[in-house]
Each structure stands twice: as structure tokens, then as C-alpha cells.
Amino acid sequence: MSELHDLTATELARLIRTRQLSAVEVLQAHLDRIEQVNPRVNAVVTLAAERALDAAKAADAARPEEADRPLHGLPVAHKDLVDTAGIRTTYGSPLFAGHVPDQDDLIVRRLRAAGAITVGKTNTPEFGTGSHTVNEVFGATRNPYDLTKSAGGSSGGAAAALATGMVPLADGSDMGGSLRNPASFCNVVGLRPTPGRVPDLSDTAAWFTLAVSGPMARTVEDVTLMLGVVAGFDRRSPYAIKEVFAPEPEEGVAGLRVAWSPDLGGLPVDARTAAVTATAPAVFERLGAHVELADPDLTGAEEAFRTYRAWYYLLAHGDKTELGPNTAWNVEQGRGVTGADLVRAEVARSALYQRMAAFWDTYDILIAPVSQVPPFPVEQPYVTEINGEPLPDYLTWMRSAYWVSALHAPAASVPAGFTPDGLPVGVQIVGPPFEDARVLRVARAFEQATGHGLRRPPLGDGL
Incomplete structure (x- = not known):
């Protein structure tokens, strides 16, 4: 058998369920890997080892x-933006360095209800x-994959923890x-679900649809497993999706x-990055899909995203x-947002949504780069x-991701290959709103056809 920390969440769940492994054995293997x-x-910034062993x-x-x-007995790590009762949650901010x-x-409660065991918290920017x-x-x-480079963000701690086998599942x-870029940088899988698929509860920004929570793992199958647990209706979210998430029964992409x-x-x-992502269309063609070179008209995505993001940052922060420079800049941008700005942003995003509805009449899936660059030096702020x-x-360097955020659509990052110097690059698979299962079906077909996600980081055992 492979090292326990190398096994997928799906494999570990089966082995625990059939009592071929104990939850304690699985947890200890991951605690050893973290150490x-x-x-x-x-990647893991707060460890809850004693509590996890009791669980x-x-x-x-x-x-x-x-x-x-x-998820019975499976270790999971939570992003340090997510509240965890009794476990330090700092939001990456000195203002909350001791906050418990x-x-x-909600996402933590759902994971625990499904049997997952909280190991600790993963790093995030402020x-x-x-x-x-x-x-x-x-x-x-x-x-x-290169300790001199960035793991991406803002779910970078989650992605790095997954890539190194510290946990089999992580939320982001x-x-x-922030679910897609670090997945691309660390050669794992991250899914940005359709807004409302995984409800986020808020007393102050309940209608804000740009930010979502979602699953990350080393395989599409594991992301699908986790999504089935964290997805689901909650009436405290005004746009929560009532439909029960279920994977598509079809396999492959033939005819799409x-x-x-x-x-x-x-x-x-x-x-x-371009050289790696350019290999993706041929993979889909070999699998029987009909691939066309086609750019969606994303006019208005920039204005809509930036306006609503600035508005949200002023509301939230x-x-x-004593905020860090990036957060403070966003807040200041928010102070300058006017009612007329919000009008223009809403008109732009509404027109964008309708143009994309027409686009989805023609195409089942859009593939594009996740990030516009490969991992960059870790000392470089951006x-x-x-x-x-x-x-x-x-x-600005993340427009390829945040323009997609404005579409109210599901999007996954799946390993697509490596640069000549061994840095991971992901491909972005985008589907129509609410077609999360289709995105995962396509992602899994690509993953199985390429096997890029099987290439683990060059971190030996003698650390």
C-alpha cells in the first residue's frame, strides 16, 4: 500500500468504512506528515492535534x-478565514492573532456532520x-514544487497542504x-461552485454573490465527494440553491x-503558462469533444467585479x-464608490450575464488559463x-480568474502540466451557471486522460 498520506480521500474513506484502517491510524499518518x-x-498555521486525536x-x-x-474519520483542514469553535482563527490579521x-x-458544521475530523487551519493572506x-x-x-515560489492565494495554505499530503481534503x-489560483500553482484541484451551491451566511452582506466557499483536493473525485457534503440549501442564505447536488451519471466528454x-x-x-494550457484542446479533441477557438465577450466584467469588490471591502472592513496595504487599498477604493458606480456595475454585469446565456446556447464548456502567470518568487508581493x-x-494579474467570478458560473482548476522548470500550471474549466456537475465531469475526464495531478512535489522523506 502507498503511504497513507498519499491516498485519496475516497480511498481512505473506503478503508476506514471497511475497517481496514482506523481513523486514528489515518490521522496519525497525516499528523506525522505535517510535522x-x-x-x-x-501551510498549516494552527494545529489541533490533541482535539483531532480525541475525535x-x-x-x-x-x-x-x-x-x-x-467523510467518517477523514482529516480535513479549514482555511483560516473560516470560524472554528475553540480553534484559533486569525483571518491572517494581527488584529485577530489570538481570536478563538x-x-x-456552516461549512465546518457540514464537514463535521459528515464525519470529517478537523486537523487545523491553513494559511491565508489578511x-x-x-x-x-x-x-x-x-x-x-x-x-x-519550488520553495522559492508562491503557493498562490488566498487558499494557498490549503493547496500546499493538499499537495504535500498533510490532509486529503481542505476547504477554501x-x-x-482564491480556490482556483492556488490549485493551479500547487497542482491540485479547486472548484469555485455556482454561488449558492455552498451557502455562506452573513448578517451584513447576505446578497453578495462574488465570494463563495468550496472544496479543494488532489483529485476531482475527492472534490466531488466533498462538494456533496458541503452543498445544500439553507434558508438563511437568500440565494442558496435548493436542488440537491449529485454527480452526473455520464462519463467522458464525447460530443460536448x-x-x-x-x-x-x-x-x-x-x-x-500559455504553452502548457495550449495542450488542453487536443486532449478534449482526443476524448471526442468538439473544440472551437472562441472568446466570450466579457465586456463589463472588469468594472462589475472591481466595483462590487470595493463596495464589499468597505462594508466588511x-x-x-491598522490594515495591511492590500486590504487598506480595497477599503479606500470602496470609499470612492458612488451610487452611479453601482448602477453602472449592475447594468454591466446584467448585460454580461445575458451575453453569456447566449454563449452557453452554443457551447457546453469554456476552457481557458486559470492564472496568467506561473508561480512567482515568494518574496514578491504580487x-x-x-x-x-x-x-x-x-x-490586475488575476483578471483571467476574476472576470470568470463575475459570471455567476462554476469553474474548476485542474492540473494541466508543468513549465520546463517544473512549476505547475492549471487549466480553467468553466460551465454555465448551476452546471457544477458538468464541470466536474469534464474536469475528471481531463484529469484521467492526462495524469498531471499524479506528479507529487519533490519533497523527500528526509526533511
Whole structure:
């Protein structure tokens, strides 16, 4: 048998359920792996080992009906933006460095109800701001494929923990690419679900649809398993999806109409990233899909995303002082948003949605780059230029992800290959709104046809 930390969540769940492995054995294997590799990667920033061991012992003593839960006995890590009762949650901010919530967020409750065991918290930039995981509380998370590079963000700790076998499952969140970019940078799978598929509860921004929570794992099958647990209706969310999520019974992509957009209509893309993602269309053609070069008209995505993001940051963080530079910049942008700006953003996003509805009449799936660059130096705060084109701020290099965020659509990052110097690159698979199962079906077909996700980081056992 492979090392336990190398096994997928689906395999581990089966072995625990059939009592070929105990939950304690599985947990200890992952705790050992955390001790072995985390000092170099800095992905897990708060460890709940004693509490997790107690939970694992209880899982092994559970009644048969309890042991039949889908994630029974599986270790899971939560992003440090997610509230966990009794476990430190800092949001990557010095303002909350000692904060311990007294309640779990909904996604944590659902994972626990399905039998998952909380191992700890994964690193994130301050309040999840930015696609590079670094903060003043814990420092930077390093890319396990090259420790001198960024793991992406803002779910960078989750992605690095998964890639190195510290956990088989992790949750994340995504406003402008935070489930997709770190998955691309770390050669794992991240799904941005359709907004409302995994409800987020809020007393102050209940109608905000740009930010979503979702699953990350090393395989599409494991992401699908986790989504089945965390998805589901909750009446406290005004746009929660009532339909029960279920994977599509069909296999493969034969006959699907696939639009291939190498740069989403003219965005600068680093040549190394472009070379890897350009191999994806041929994979889909070999699998029987009908692939066409086609750029969706994403006019208005930039204005809509930036306006609503700025508005949200003022709402969420406008009362805080001593913010980091990226969060403070977003708040200041929010202070400048006017009623007329919101009108233009709403009109732009509505027109965009209707144009994309027509696009989805023609195509079943859109494939494109996740990120416009491969992993960059970990000391670099953000990407400042692509192909010689200067970028005005820390957001701009992630347009390939945040334009998609404005579409109210599901999108996955799936391993697509490596640059010549061994850095991972993902391909973005986007589907029509509410077609999360289709996206996962296509992602799994691509994953199985290529096998890129099987290439583990070059972190040996002698660390």
C-alpha cells in the first residue's frame, strides 16, 4: 500500500468504512506528515492535534450507522478565514492573532456532520486579500514544487497542504480566484461552485454573490465527494440553491461543445503558462469533444467585479484600523464608490450575464488559463508585469480568474502540466451557471486522460 498520506480521500474513506484502517491510524499518518513537511512549506498555521486525536478515537468507537457517513474519520483542514469553535482563527490579521471563535461556520458544521475530523487551519493572506498567501501573523506559504515560489492565494495554505499530503481534503473560498489560483500553482484541484451551491451566511452582506466557499483536493473525485457534503440549501442564505447536488451519471466528454479561449479575449499570458494550457484542446479533441477557438465577450466584467469588490471591502472592513496595504487599498477604493458606480456595475454585469446565456446556447464548456502567470518568487508581493506590460495594482494579474467570478458560473482548476522548470500550471474549466456537475465531469475526464495531478512535489522523506 502507498503511504497513507498519499491516498485519496475516497480511498481512505473506503478503508476506514471497511475497517481496514482506523481513523486514528489515518490521522496519525497525516499528523506525522505535517510535522515532517510543514516547517518548510508553512501551510498549516494552527494545529489541533490533541482535539483531532480525541475525535479519531471517537470515530473508531462509533456505531455502524455513524461510521457510514461519507467523510467518517477523514482529516480535513479549514482555511483560516473560516470560524472554528475553540480553534484559533486569525483571518491572517494581527488584529485577530489570538481570536478563538465560539461557533463553527456552516461549512465546518457540514464537514463535521459528515464525519470529517478537523486537523487545523491553513494559511491565508489578511482577510483573504490577494492571490499570494502571506501575512504578518504567520508569514508566507511556500510552493511545495519550488520553495522559492508562491503557493498562490488566498487558499494557498490549503493547496500546499493538499499537495504535500498533510490532509486529503481542505476547504477554501474564492472571490477573485482564491480556490482556483492556488490549485493551479500547487497542482491540485479547486472548484469555485455556482454561488449558492455552498451557502455562506452573513448578517451584513447576505446578497453578495462574488465570494463563495468550496472544496479543494488532489483529485476531482475527492472534490466531488466533498462538494456533496458541503452543498445544500439553507434558508438563511437568500440565494442558496435548493436542488440537491449529485454527480452526473455520464462519463467522458464525447460530443460536448468546448470553447477554447487562450487569453479570454486579449489578456496578457506568460509564454510558459500559455504553452502548457495550449495542450488542453487536443486532449478534449482526443476524448471526442468538439473544440472551437472562441472568446466570450466579457465586456463589463472588469468594472462589475472591481466595483462590487470595493463596495464589499468597505462594508466588511471599513471600521478597522491598522490594515495591511492590500486590504487598506480595497477599503479606500470602496470609499470612492458612488451610487452611479453601482448602477453602472449592475447594468454591466446584467448585460454580461445575458451575453453569456447566449454563449452557453452554443457551447457546453469554456476552457481557458486559470492564472496568467506561473508561480512567482515568494518574496514578491504580487505580479507587476506580464510580457512587458506593466500592471497598475495587485489585482490586475488575476483578471483571467476574476472576470470568470463575475459570471455567476462554476469553474474548476485542474492540473494541466508543468513549465520546463517544473512549476505547475492549471487549466480553467468553466460551465454555465448551476452546471457544477458538468464541470466536474469534464474536469475528471481531463484529469484521467492526462495524469498531471499524479506528479507529487519533490519533497523527500528526509526533511
